[in-house]
Amino acid sequence: MRIAVCEDDDLERKIILSGIREVWGEESITACFGEGEAVIQAAENGERFDLYFFDVYLPGMLGIEAAEEIKKIDPDAEIVFVTMSREFAVEAFSLRAVHYLMKPVEAGQLREVACRLRQKQKRKYLHFKSGRQEMRVDLSILCYLQSRHNKTDLITRNGMLYASSPLSALTPELDERFLTISRGLVVNMDYIKDMQTSFCLLEDGRKVLLSRGMRGEIVRRYQDYVFNQIEEKGAGK
Structure with missing residues:
Protein backbone atom coordinates (compact mmCIF):
# COMPACT_ATOMS: atom_id res chain seq x y z
CA MET A 1 0.00 0.00 0.00
CA ARG A 123 -16.93 -3.70 -5.92
CA LYS A 124 -16.07 -3.77 -9.59
CA TYR A 125 -17.19 -1.36 -12.25
CA LEU A 126 -17.63 -1.25 -15.99
CA HIS A 127 -16.34 2.02 -17.41
CA PHE A 128 -17.79 3.25 -20.68
CA LYS A 129 -18.72 6.30 -22.71
CA SER A 130 -22.27 7.36 -23.41
CA GLY A 131 -21.88 9.98 -26.10
CA ARG A 132 -19.23 12.32 -24.73
CA GLN A 133 -19.95 11.49 -21.11
CA GLU A 134 -17.64 9.20 -19.13
CA MET A 135 -19.70 6.78 -17.07
CA ARG A 136 -19.38 3.68 -14.92
CA VAL A 137 -21.78 1.08 -13.56
CA ASP A 138 -21.37 -1.30 -10.64
CA LEU A 139 -21.17 -4.83 -12.06
CA SER A 140 -23.33 -6.14 -9.22
CA ILE A 141 -26.36 -4.21 -10.55
CA LEU A 142 -25.63 -4.82 -14.24
CA CYS A 143 -28.10 -7.49 -15.38
CA TYR A 144 -27.17 -7.95 -19.02
CA LEU A 145 -25.61 -6.25 -22.04
CA GLN A 146 -27.13 -6.34 -25.48
CA SER A 147 -25.56 -5.28 -28.75
CA ARG A 148 -27.56 -2.77 -30.78
CA HIS A 149 -26.34 -1.22 -34.06
CA ASN A 150 -22.65 -1.33 -33.06
CA LYS A 151 -23.51 0.18 -29.69
CA THR A 152 -24.60 -1.48 -26.45
CA ASP A 153 -27.65 -1.36 -24.20
CA LEU A 154 -26.78 -1.89 -20.53
CA ILE A 155 -29.76 -3.17 -18.55
CA THR A 156 -29.31 -2.60 -14.83
CA ARG A 157 -31.51 -3.13 -11.79
CA ASN A 158 -32.11 0.64 -11.84
CA GLY A 159 -32.96 1.01 -15.52
CA MET A 160 -31.22 1.15 -18.89
CA LEU A 161 -27.94 2.83 -19.85
CA TYR A 162 -26.41 3.25 -23.28
CA ALA A 163 -22.78 2.76 -24.27
CA SER A 164 -21.35 4.23 -27.44
CA SER A 165 -18.96 1.27 -27.76
CA PRO A 166 -19.71 -2.12 -29.34
CA LEU A 167 -20.25 -5.04 -27.00
CA SER A 168 -16.88 -6.56 -27.94
CA ALA A 169 -15.09 -3.50 -26.52
CA LEU A 170 -16.87 -3.81 -23.15
CA THR A 171 -16.62 -7.54 -22.43
CA PRO A 172 -12.91 -7.47 -21.39
CA GLU A 173 -13.92 -5.37 -18.33
CA LEU A 174 -16.51 -7.91 -17.19
CA ASP A 175 -15.71 -10.60 -14.61
CA GLU A 176 -16.56 -14.27 -14.12
CA ARG A 177 -20.21 -13.46 -13.38
CA PHE A 178 -20.91 -12.67 -17.01
CA LEU A 179 -21.73 -15.30 -19.62
CA THR A 180 -22.34 -14.97 -23.36
CA ILE A 181 -25.76 -16.57 -23.85
CA SER A 182 -26.17 -15.86 -27.55
CA ARG A 183 -24.72 -13.61 -30.19
CA GLY A 184 -24.87 -10.04 -28.96
CA LEU A 185 -26.13 -10.89 -25.47
CA VAL A 186 -24.04 -11.20 -22.29
CA VAL A 187 -25.83 -11.97 -19.02
CA ASN A 188 -24.88 -11.59 -15.36
CA MET A 189 -25.37 -15.15 -14.05
CA ASP A 190 -26.62 -13.74 -10.73
CA TYR A 191 -29.56 -12.45 -12.74
CA ILE A 192 -30.52 -15.85 -14.20
CA LYS A 193 -33.63 -17.26 -12.53
CA ASP A 194 -33.68 -20.63 -14.29
CA MET A 195 -31.39 -22.45 -16.73
CA GLN A 196 -32.63 -25.13 -19.09
CA THR A 197 -30.89 -27.05 -21.87
CA SER A 198 -32.04 -24.69 -24.63
CA PHE A 199 -32.99 -21.45 -22.87
CA CYS A 200 -32.66 -19.50 -19.66
CA LEU A 201 -35.16 -17.36 -17.79
CA LEU A 202 -34.01 -14.00 -16.44
CA GLU A 203 -35.31 -12.33 -13.29
CA ASP A 204 -37.28 -9.77 -15.29
CA GLY A 205 -39.21 -12.62 -16.94
CA ARG A 206 -37.34 -12.50 -20.23
CA LYS A 207 -36.81 -15.91 -21.85
CA VAL A 208 -33.57 -16.15 -23.82
CA LEU A 209 -32.61 -18.93 -26.22
CA LEU A 210 -29.09 -20.28 -25.77
CA SER A 211 -26.71 -20.18 -28.70
CA ARG A 212 -27.36 -23.50 -30.47
CA GLY A 213 -23.73 -24.47 -31.00
CA MET A 214 -22.71 -23.56 -27.42
CA ARG A 215 -25.63 -24.84 -25.34
CA GLY A 216 -23.69 -27.55 -23.55
CA GLU A 217 -20.82 -25.20 -22.70
CA ILE A 218 -23.19 -22.45 -21.54
CA VAL A 219 -25.09 -24.78 -19.21
CA ARG A 220 -21.84 -26.23 -17.86
CA ARG A 221 -20.38 -22.82 -17.12
CA TYR A 222 -23.56 -21.73 -15.37
CA GLN A 223 -23.66 -24.88 -13.24
CA ASP A 224 -19.99 -24.45 -12.30
CA TYR A 225 -20.62 -20.84 -11.31
CA VAL A 226 -23.61 -21.72 -9.13
CA PHE A 227 -21.69 -24.56 -7.47
CA ASN A 228 -18.73 -22.27 -6.72
CA GLN A 229 -21.05 -19.64 -5.24
CA ILE A 230 -22.62 -22.23 -2.94
CA GLU A 231 -19.18 -23.42 -1.84
CA GLU A 232 -17.99 -19.87 -1.09
CA LYS A 233 -21.10 -19.08 0.95
CA GLY A 234 -20.68 -22.32 2.88
CA ALA A 235 -17.04 -21.53 3.63
CA GLY A 236 -18.04 -18.10 4.91
CA LYS A 237 -20.33 -19.50 7.61
Whole structure:
Protein backbone atom coordinates (compact mmCIF):
# COMPACT_ATOMS: atom_id res chain seq x y z
CA MET A 1 0.00 0.00 0.00
CA ARG A 2 1.47 3.36 -1.06
CA ILE A 3 0.18 6.12 1.21
CA ALA A 4 0.68 9.90 1.05
CA VAL A 5 0.07 12.15 4.05
CA CYS A 6 -0.43 15.84 3.34
CA GLU A 7 -0.41 17.55 6.74
CA ASP A 8 1.46 20.72 7.77
CA ASP A 9 1.29 20.15 11.54
CA ASP A 10 4.24 18.07 12.76
CA LEU A 11 2.42 16.54 15.73
CA GLU A 12 -0.68 15.58 13.73
CA ARG A 13 1.53 14.12 11.01
CA LYS A 14 3.37 11.95 13.55
CA ILE A 15 0.05 10.74 14.98
CA ILE A 16 -1.23 9.77 11.52
CA LEU A 17 2.03 8.04 10.58
CA SER A 18 1.99 6.05 13.82
CA GLY A 19 -1.57 4.92 13.12
CA ILE A 20 -0.71 3.99 9.53
CA ARG A 21 2.14 1.75 10.73
CA GLU A 22 -0.19 0.13 13.26
CA VAL A 23 -2.97 -0.54 10.72
CA TRP A 24 -1.10 -1.16 7.46
CA GLY A 25 2.23 -2.32 8.87
CA GLU A 26 5.79 -1.11 8.57
CA GLU A 27 5.90 -2.32 4.96
CA SER A 28 3.48 0.41 3.83
CA ILE A 29 5.26 2.99 1.70
CA THR A 30 4.48 6.44 3.08
CA ALA A 31 5.49 9.90 1.88
CA CYS A 32 4.77 13.16 3.70
CA PHE A 33 3.97 16.57 2.25
CA GLY A 34 3.41 19.89 3.99
CA GLU A 35 1.31 21.56 1.31
CA GLY A 36 -1.08 20.64 -1.48
CA GLU A 37 1.07 22.05 -4.27
CA ALA A 38 3.89 19.65 -3.35
CA VAL A 39 1.76 16.51 -3.53
CA ILE A 40 0.26 17.63 -6.85
CA GLN A 41 3.72 18.23 -8.29
CA ALA A 42 4.78 14.75 -7.15
CA ALA A 43 1.76 13.23 -8.89
CA GLU A 44 2.46 15.20 -12.07
CA ASN A 45 6.01 13.84 -11.98
CA GLY A 46 4.68 10.28 -11.93
CA GLU A 47 4.76 9.57 -8.17
CA ARG A 48 1.41 7.95 -7.46
CA PHE A 49 -0.15 6.65 -4.26
CA ASP A 50 -3.03 4.30 -3.53
CA LEU A 51 -4.30 6.39 -0.61
CA TYR A 52 -3.99 10.09 0.23
CA PHE A 53 -4.60 11.69 3.63
CA PHE A 54 -5.31 15.41 3.25
CA ASP A 55 -5.59 17.94 6.04
CA VAL A 56 -8.43 20.20 4.91
CA TYR A 57 -6.76 23.41 6.11
CA LEU A 58 -3.37 23.44 4.42
CA PRO A 59 -1.30 26.58 3.83
CA GLY A 60 -1.98 28.03 0.42
CA MET A 61 -4.17 25.53 -1.43
CA LEU A 62 -6.87 23.87 0.70
CA GLY A 63 -6.77 20.09 1.05
CA ILE A 64 -10.11 19.82 -0.76
CA GLU A 65 -8.67 21.75 -3.71
CA ALA A 66 -5.52 19.63 -3.77
CA ALA A 67 -7.59 16.44 -3.69
CA GLU A 68 -9.63 17.67 -6.67
CA GLU A 69 -6.41 18.09 -8.65
CA ILE A 70 -5.14 14.66 -7.61
CA LYS A 71 -8.41 13.12 -8.81
CA LYS A 72 -7.92 14.78 -12.20
CA ILE A 73 -4.43 13.26 -12.46
CA ASP A 74 -5.34 9.88 -10.98
CA PRO A 75 -9.12 9.18 -10.88
CA ASP A 76 -8.54 5.90 -9.03
CA ALA A 77 -6.77 7.58 -6.09
CA GLU A 78 -8.50 7.05 -2.74
CA ILE A 79 -8.88 10.15 -0.55
CA VAL A 80 -9.27 10.60 3.21
CA PHE A 81 -9.72 14.06 4.73
CA VAL A 82 -8.49 14.96 8.22
CA THR A 83 -9.79 18.09 9.95
CA MET A 84 -11.05 19.77 13.09
CA SER A 85 -14.34 20.76 11.41
CA ARG A 86 -17.09 19.21 9.30
CA GLU A 87 -17.31 22.38 7.20
CA PHE A 88 -16.17 20.66 3.99
CA ALA A 89 -17.93 17.31 4.48
CA VAL A 90 -20.27 17.89 1.51
CA GLU A 91 -17.35 18.64 -0.81
CA ALA A 92 -15.58 15.54 0.48
CA PHE A 93 -18.64 13.46 -0.34
CA SER A 94 -18.72 14.85 -3.89
CA LEU A 95 -15.13 13.64 -4.35
CA ARG A 96 -16.17 10.16 -3.17
CA ALA A 97 -13.76 10.36 -0.24
CA VAL A 98 -13.27 7.10 1.64
CA HIS A 99 -13.63 8.87 4.99
CA TYR A 100 -13.72 12.26 6.72
CA LEU A 101 -11.76 11.97 9.99
CA MET A 102 -11.90 14.32 12.93
CA LYS A 103 -8.65 15.18 14.74
CA PRO A 104 -6.94 13.82 16.72
CA VAL A 105 -6.81 10.75 14.46
CA GLU A 106 -6.89 7.43 16.32
CA ALA A 107 -5.94 3.95 15.15
CA GLY A 108 -9.59 2.90 15.37
CA GLN A 109 -10.52 5.52 12.77
CA LEU A 110 -7.75 4.26 10.47
CA ARG A 111 -8.92 0.67 10.87
CA GLU A 112 -12.33 1.85 9.70
CA VAL A 113 -10.64 3.44 6.66
CA ALA A 114 -8.93 0.11 5.91
CA CYS A 115 -12.28 -1.70 6.26
CA ARG A 116 -14.01 0.73 3.90
CA LEU A 117 -11.23 0.30 1.36
CA ARG A 118 -11.57 -3.49 1.47
CA GLN A 119 -15.32 -3.23 0.93
CA LYS A 120 -14.86 -0.74 -1.88
CA GLN A 121 -12.26 -2.90 -3.62
CA LYS A 122 -14.72 -5.78 -3.70
CA ARG A 123 -16.93 -3.70 -5.92
CA LYS A 124 -16.07 -3.77 -9.59
CA TYR A 125 -17.19 -1.36 -12.25
CA LEU A 126 -17.63 -1.25 -15.99
CA HIS A 127 -16.34 2.02 -17.41
CA PHE A 128 -17.79 3.25 -20.68
CA LYS A 129 -18.72 6.30 -22.71
CA SER A 130 -22.27 7.36 -23.41
CA GLY A 131 -21.88 9.98 -26.10
CA ARG A 132 -19.23 12.32 -24.73
CA GLN A 133 -19.95 11.49 -21.11
CA GLU A 134 -17.64 9.20 -19.13
CA MET A 135 -19.70 6.78 -17.07
CA ARG A 136 -19.38 3.68 -14.92
CA VAL A 137 -21.78 1.08 -13.56
CA ASP A 138 -21.37 -1.30 -10.64
CA LEU A 139 -21.17 -4.83 -12.06
CA SER A 140 -23.33 -6.14 -9.22
CA ILE A 141 -26.36 -4.21 -10.55
CA LEU A 142 -25.63 -4.82 -14.24
CA CYS A 143 -28.10 -7.49 -15.38
CA TYR A 144 -27.17 -7.95 -19.02
CA LEU A 145 -25.61 -6.25 -22.04
CA GLN A 146 -27.13 -6.34 -25.48
CA SER A 147 -25.56 -5.28 -28.75
CA ARG A 148 -27.56 -2.77 -30.78
CA HIS A 149 -26.34 -1.22 -34.06
CA ASN A 150 -22.65 -1.33 -33.06
CA LYS A 151 -23.51 0.18 -29.69
CA THR A 152 -24.60 -1.48 -26.45
CA ASP A 153 -27.65 -1.36 -24.20
CA LEU A 154 -26.78 -1.89 -20.53
CA ILE A 155 -29.76 -3.17 -18.55
CA THR A 156 -29.31 -2.60 -14.83
CA ARG A 157 -31.51 -3.13 -11.79
CA ASN A 158 -32.11 0.64 -11.84
CA GLY A 159 -32.96 1.01 -15.52
CA MET A 160 -31.22 1.15 -18.89
CA LEU A 161 -27.94 2.83 -19.85
CA TYR A 162 -26.41 3.25 -23.28
CA ALA A 163 -22.78 2.76 -24.27
CA SER A 164 -21.35 4.23 -27.44
CA SER A 165 -18.96 1.27 -27.76
CA PRO A 166 -19.71 -2.12 -29.34
CA LEU A 167 -20.25 -5.04 -27.00
CA SER A 168 -16.88 -6.56 -27.94
CA ALA A 169 -15.09 -3.50 -26.52
CA LEU A 170 -16.87 -3.81 -23.15
CA THR A 171 -16.62 -7.54 -22.43
CA PRO A 172 -12.91 -7.47 -21.39
CA GLU A 173 -13.92 -5.37 -18.33
CA LEU A 174 -16.51 -7.91 -17.19
CA ASP A 175 -15.71 -10.60 -14.61
CA GLU A 176 -16.56 -14.27 -14.12
CA ARG A 177 -20.21 -13.46 -13.38
CA PHE A 178 -20.91 -12.67 -17.01
CA LEU A 179 -21.73 -15.30 -19.62
CA THR A 180 -22.34 -14.97 -23.36
CA ILE A 181 -25.76 -16.57 -23.85
CA SER A 182 -26.17 -15.86 -27.55
CA ARG A 183 -24.72 -13.61 -30.19
CA GLY A 184 -24.87 -10.04 -28.96
CA LEU A 185 -26.13 -10.89 -25.47
CA VAL A 186 -24.04 -11.20 -22.29
CA VAL A 187 -25.83 -11.97 -19.02
CA ASN A 188 -24.88 -11.59 -15.36
CA MET A 189 -25.37 -15.15 -14.05
CA ASP A 190 -26.62 -13.74 -10.73
CA TYR A 191 -29.56 -12.45 -12.74
CA ILE A 192 -30.52 -15.85 -14.20
CA LYS A 193 -33.63 -17.26 -12.53
CA ASP A 194 -33.68 -20.63 -14.29
CA MET A 195 -31.39 -22.45 -16.73
CA GLN A 196 -32.63 -25.13 -19.09
CA THR A 197 -30.89 -27.05 -21.87
CA SER A 198 -32.04 -24.69 -24.63
CA PHE A 199 -32.99 -21.45 -22.87
CA CYS A 200 -32.66 -19.50 -19.66
CA LEU A 201 -35.16 -17.36 -17.79
CA LEU A 202 -34.01 -14.00 -16.44
CA GLU A 203 -35.31 -12.33 -13.29
CA ASP A 204 -37.28 -9.77 -15.29
CA GLY A 205 -39.21 -12.62 -16.94
CA ARG A 206 -37.34 -12.50 -20.23
CA LYS A 207 -36.81 -15.91 -21.85
CA VAL A 208 -33.57 -16.15 -23.82
CA LEU A 209 -32.61 -18.93 -26.22
CA LEU A 210 -29.09 -20.28 -25.77
CA SER A 211 -26.71 -20.18 -28.70
CA ARG A 212 -27.36 -23.50 -30.47
CA GLY A 213 -23.73 -24.47 -31.00
CA MET A 214 -22.71 -23.56 -27.42
CA ARG A 215 -25.63 -24.84 -25.34
CA GLY A 216 -23.69 -27.55 -23.55
CA GLU A 217 -20.82 -25.20 -22.70
CA ILE A 218 -23.19 -22.45 -21.54
CA VAL A 219 -25.09 -24.78 -19.21
CA ARG A 220 -21.84 -26.23 -17.86
CA ARG A 221 -20.38 -22.82 -17.12
CA TYR A 222 -23.56 -21.73 -15.37
CA GLN A 223 -23.66 -24.88 -13.24
CA ASP A 224 -19.99 -24.45 -12.30
CA TYR A 225 -20.62 -20.84 -11.31
CA VAL A 226 -23.61 -21.72 -9.13
CA PHE A 227 -21.69 -24.56 -7.47
CA ASN A 228 -18.73 -22.27 -6.72
CA GLN A 229 -21.05 -19.64 -5.24
CA ILE A 230 -22.62 -22.23 -2.94
CA GLU A 231 -19.18 -23.42 -1.84
CA GLU A 232 -17.99 -19.87 -1.09
CA LYS A 233 -21.10 -19.08 0.95
CA GLY A 234 -20.68 -22.32 2.88
CA ALA A 235 -17.04 -21.53 3.63
CA GLY A 236 -18.04 -18.10 4.91
CA LYS A 237 -20.33 -19.50 7.61
